[in-house]
Amino acid sequence: MLIDRRQTIAAMLASALPWPHIGHAMTRSPAFAAVAMQLAARSVEAAPDRAAARRQMLAMIEEVGAKLRSASIFIAQYGGSPVRLAVLPEYLLTSYPGRISIPDFADKGAIAEDGPEFEALGRIASSQNLFLAGNAYETDRHFPGLYFQTSFLVAPSGEVVLRYRRLNSMFAPTPHDVWSRYLDIYGIEGVFPVARTEIGNIAAIASEEILYPEIARAHALRGAEIFVHSSSEIGSPLATQKDIAKRARAFENIAYVVSANTAGIEGTTMPLASADGNSVVVDYKGALLAESNSGETFTAFADIDLDGLRAQRRKPGMTNYLARQRTALFAQVYADADFQRADSLIDGNQVRIPDRDHFRRVHDEVIERLSKKGLI
Template sequence: MTSFTAACVQMRSSRSVADNIAQAEDLIRQAASAGAQYVQTPEMSNILERSRADLMQKITLEADDPMLARFRQLAAELGIHLHAGSLAIHLADGQVANRAFLIGPDGAILARYDKIHMFDVDLPNGESWRESATYRPGEESIVAALPWLKMGMAVCYDVRFPAIFRSQARSGAAMLTMPAAFTRQTGAAHWHVLQRARAIENGAYVVSAAQGGTHEDGRETYGHSLIIGPWGDVIAELDHDEPGIVLATVDPAESLKARQRIPAIANERDFALVGA
């Protein structure tokens, strides 16, 4: 097992797919030029649009998605593994998927993941979100193979559901991914502790590219893209909400060491729940 350089691309996606492609491409090229072999973009890289009607007019089927097509070209040109944290993808039945893609250095799509947990919440500051009104939730947890290790795929709100990541770690994933568009309010309260907790309890790296700042559709996202080590330490952070990149070395041997020190996965036992 050899180490590699991972990068998070932090974006401020707008209502314009074309503008978002240009922003993402510039940052991806910066990351590759800095030595990144794996580059991850945030949730909803192709568009952030609160209006369902406007969203439906601007997104396409997977086969026609312009950002996905450009990402495939970039991965092949730059010779990198490019992880589209997620794109809004029109489905044939009229619904929408919040779908992540892992693209190989030949431009081929290696894995797809549809966000399982929908962010249906009413926050104390008056924000209200109902992702289930627009998006069809996924049903499968995905572990993908990189040349250096196995990688678990998830998106944003999934971070609050530890069972996904435990199942991925049990399947051998030494790196977990949680690209996000975390709200500013919940991010300030919980972003770092949730990312670190998922790393600690699974002895795995966590790589999470984020959206940041005030977006064209009015939402505010937290930023602070993170790469967490398997002992729970923050090894790289973009400590603001502006677009940019952050890189770190990922060494699969460190995950193995963490799991040997605290063998929580090996020690885990089934149990019965009694009472109500």
């Protein structure tokens, strides 16, 4: 089915989809814990070839499974509820691409939708009876030569039940860069997917996208109750921009945020602990339930109270920000603010493979448009 190619977030906000009916009002949801696994990402840059990179990634998945199992046992012994949701950090298996060309990294470091890496992650989710969220670079058969940064959720069945492709990126292709074709293939449901599971309605936010309120709100308007956030960011005892944003996205959408940061990045020239620490679980009122210090750890874990969240969403009052939001007010403003143009990688009917500097040039063009409008 073809989708209107001019459809934007503004259009979706104007006709905000009704929240899905969920038959949970009369029964109490089972208690469960969520854990943000703070683990070190491992670069594949030094791997001599594709085969070596794949072996490294699969070996790392096995390590993740063992660490997660141990973490779940400890959490249960510590008095917590059974772990049913685990979130892994951003680009855990490969680190960031750096200056490797787009097609070369797609071949070396991006995994296929039906690849052995997802099969291995599915075995972990199945054997440990949990939902496993993470983030990886992924190829798409519809866009050969490109890759997308994908946040995913694997169910206890072993099936990938959520694929969210990052929409805001400075250095990599996104669905917005091939927007008309992406919408034709996946529709708006594939742009802002929400997985409806026995542990709640789950959506993903990738890395720095936590700084963009519209990403979380678009998911919330489609029913999301828990945001899984895979990140690789600077940790600090001071409040960082992302720290503040995680709490804001939680209370303004009446949703949990489970945010897993890397415990450093191995195999690059960057100092190991540059992106380390401060993994968190934030409740639907914006309160920190748990926060990790530095290093590899599972200490950001907490029980999830879905019944409390759902009761809050149904309660009339000044703090029911979802119910009070008048989305149609903003539709025209967003529609008119067309500064970041779609389809930057579409030439006619062809998808163009960009060089790394393409994204900087596009960014410069956006700044120029904003400047000409007198907005900056």
